[in-house]
Amino acid sequence: MIRDIVIESRSYRSFDETQKLGEEDLRTLIDTARLCPSAVNRQPLKYRLVFEKDEVETVVANTAWAGMLKDMTFPPEGHHPAAFIVMCCDTKICEDPNGCKVDVGIAAQTIMLQAAEAGFGGCMIGAFNPDTIGEKLRLPKKIVPVLILALGVPDETVFICNVDANGNTMYFRDKANLHFVPKRALDDIIVE
Numbered sequence: 001m002i003r004d005i006v007i008e009s010r011s012y013r014s015f016d017e018t019q020k021l022g023e024e025d026l027r028t029l030i031d032t033a034r035l036c037p038s039a040v041n042r043q044p045l046k047y048r049l050v051f052e053k054d055e056v057e058t059v060v061a062n063t064a065w066a067g068m069l070k071d072m073t074f075p076p077e078g079h080h081p082a083a084f085i086v087m088c089c090d091t092k093i094c095e096d097p098n099g100c101k102v103d104v105g106i107a108a109q110t111i112m113l114q115a116a117e118a119g120f121g122g123c124m125i126g127a128f129n130p131d132t133i134g135e136k137l138r139l140p141k142k143i144v145p146v147l148i149l150a151l152g153v154p155d156e157t158v159f160i161c162n163v164d165a166n167g168n169t170m171y172f173r174d175k176a177n178l179h180f181v182p183k184r185a186l187d188d189i190i191v192e
C-alpha cells in the first residue's frame with residue numbers, strides 16, 4: 001500500500017555501513033524517476049550518482065544534517081550513507097534552477113518511496129552550497145545541484161507523532177535516541 005510506504009519512508013540520518021548500495025541500485029531508482037511528471041514535459045533534471053567511498057565522504061563533508069539537533073552530529077561517524085543521488089537542474093533546459101523545484105520534489109519523493117520499497121532509506125538534503133558540490137564532483141557548469149538524496153540501509157528508528165497543542169513541528173530525539181517527527185492533524189490542514 002502506498003500509505004504504508006509513505007509512513008516507512010522517513011528521513012533517516014544514520015546507516016549500517018556494512019550494507020552497500022551500488023551503481024545499478026541507483027540507476028534503477030533513476031529509471032523510475034525519469035517517468036515522473038514534469039512541467040511542460042521539459043525534463044530538466046539530471047542526476048549525478050555518488051557511490052564510490054571517497055566521493056560519498058566528500059558529499060557528507062559538504063552537507064548539513066538535522067540542523068535542529070544542535071548538540072548531535074549526523075550522520076554519526078561509522079554510520080554514513082552508502083550513496084547519494086545529487087539531483088541537478090540542467091540550465092540548458094531550464095535556465096533558472098528554482099524553476100525546476102516542483103519537478104525536483106516529485107522526482108525526489110518518487111525515488112525515496114522506491115528506495116523504501118527496496119529496503120533502503122535516506123534523507124533529502126537541501127543544506128549545501130551548489131557551487132561547492134558542483135566543483136567537488138566536477139559537474140559541468142550548466143548542471144546545477146538542487147537537492148541531494150542520501151541513501152543506505154538505516155540503522156536508527158524514526159516515529160511519526162502528533163504535533164503538540166502549541167503547534168510545535170520541530171523533530172526531536174528522546175533519551176534512547178529514538179527520533180520523533182510531529183505531523184499536523186488532518187483537520188488542521190484542510191481549509192474550510
Ligand SMILES: Cc1cc2nc3c(=O)[nH]c(=O)nc-3n(C[C@H](O)[C@H](O)[C@H](O)COP(=O)(O)O)c2cc1C
Pocket residue numbers: 009010011012013064065066067123124125126127128158171181
Ligand atoms: C526539500 C527538503 C530539504 C531538506 N533538507 C534537509 C537537510 O538539509 N538536512 C537534513 O538533515 N534534513 C533535511 N530534510 C529532511 C527534513 O528535515 C524532514 O523531511 C523533516 O524533518 C520531516 O521528517 P520526515 O521526512 O521523516 O517526515 C529536507 C527535507 C526536504 C523535503
